[in-house]
Amino acid sequence: MHPLIRKLKVILIFYRDIVSYNIIFTLIACYWYFHTRASATMPMFWSKVLGFLFIAYIFYEFHKQKLYFYHNLGFGTKDLIFIAVFSDILSFTIIFSVFRFFLYWL
Amino acid sequence: MKKHKLEVDSIVLHYGQKSVLSDIYLKCETGDIVGVLGRNGCGKSSLLKIIFGSLRSEHSSVRINHRYTPCSFRETNGVQYLPQNGYLTSASKVEKVIKLFVLNKDHQQLILSDRNIKSFRSARVKELSTGTRKFLEVMLLLYSESKFVLLDEPFSGVSPIMIEQLFMHLKHQAKNKGVIITDHLYEHIVDISSKLMLLKDGRILNINGKEDLVESGYLMD
Numbered sequence: 001m002h003p004l005i006r007k008l009k010v011i012l013i014f015y016r017d018i019v020s021y022n023i024i025f026t027l028i029a030c031y032w033y034f035h036t037r038a039s040a041t042m043p044m045f046w047s048k049v050l051g052f053l054f055i056a057y058i059f060y061e062f063h064k065q066k067l068y069f070y071h072n073l074g075f076g077t078k079d080l081i082f083i084a085v086f087s088d089i090l091s092f093t094i095i096f097s098v099f100r101f102f103l104y105w106l
Numbered sequence: 107m108k109k110h111k112l113e114v115d116s117i118v119l120h121y122g123q124k125s126v127l128s129d130i131y132l133k134c135e136t137g138d139i140v141g142v143l144g145r146n147g148c149g150k151s152s153l154l155k156i157i158f159g160s161l162r163s164e165h166s167s168v169r170i171n172h173r174y175t176p177c178s179f180r181e182t183n184g185v186q187y188l189p190q191n192g193y194l195t196s197a198s199k200v201e202k203v204i205k206l207f208v209l210n211k212d213h214q215q216l217i218l219s220d221r222n223i224k225s226f227r228s229a230r231v232k233e234l235s236t237g238t239r240k241f242l243e244v245m246l247l248l249y250s251e252s253k254f255v256l257l258d259e260p261f262s263g264v265s266p267i268m269i270e271q272l273f274m275h276l277k278h279q280a281k282n283k284g285v286i287i288t289d290h291l292y293e294h295i296v297d298i299s300s301k302l303m304l305l306k307d308g309r310i311l312n313i314n315g316k317e318d319l320v321e322s323g324y325l326m327d
Contacts, residue, residue, distance in 0.1 A: 001205065001206075006206065013195065013198065065192070068160070071160055074179065
């Protein structure tokens with residue numbers, strides 16, 4: 001297996017671990033936007049920050065052992081945080097864009 | 107085959123006021139099986155975590171091939187670690203994790219065709235028994251590309267027949283990598299180790315046999 005493909009596979013496994021929490025907090029942000037529109041920027045931002053801290057807490061408190069899985073595959077804690085932030089921003093941008101698109105047409 | 111060298115020195119670790127590790131020196135080369143014995147709470151697991159890079163100590167120096175590394179698991183094919191409670195994620199499929207950790211196709215087949223594993227190849231890790239899971243975890247590290255493997259209690263919860271098989275694989279793979287191993291089943295460690303050490307009062311003592319273990323107070327007379 002090519003090292004790059006191997007890395008991508010590990011990233012996907014990690015993303016699978018956090019995606020459910022990620023989507024929940026993205027949907028909360030979308031719900032906020034649906035109700036408050038223009039004034040929703042700060043609450044959305046903070047709901048995402050809180051969501052991220054919640055994911056980090058859950059991971060450290062209940063899945064700490066899982067870190068060794070990633071460490072053994074060469075991923076450090078900082079790498080995992082970067083992947084989590086990047087995937088969160090990416091998925092939020094996609095979901096929120098789709099949400100706004102439908103909101104515009106409705 | 108190139109011989110690699112892992113050197114650890116000046117490790118100092120305190121938990122509160124209690125000194126756990128003080129000025130530890132340890133060396134492991136390709137072909138070595140270094141057995142580390144010690145009583146509960148003497149710092150064996152902490153030592154392995156510091157070498158691995160997942161635990162920070164007040165002072166430590168870990169070098170691979172004379173090059174200082176602050177985090178040995180981040181080195182390409184550097185060090186891998188079996189923690190006491192395992193490391194595999196429960197939802198992963200057995201066949202997939204084998205292919206993720208073991209890159210050599212012959213070694214993948216060797217593990218997949220092992221009698222303890224083959225009936226679980228399409229199962230998820232959570233479906234494995236404690237012993238089979240531990241067996242798989244050790245096999246993955248032994249047949250991975252890493253230069254060094256740290257095994258913390260690899261025999262606990264594993265049946266005697268699986269321990270015998272692990273012995274065989276350990277001896278075989280120790281030709282290609284260095285192994286640091288610790289377990290409370292001291293007889294297994296004494297049997298398999300090429301170098302034996304005892305961690306006592308935060309310091310490492312070199313051990314030459316069971317007599318030394320009795321003399322140092324690790325075993326009863």
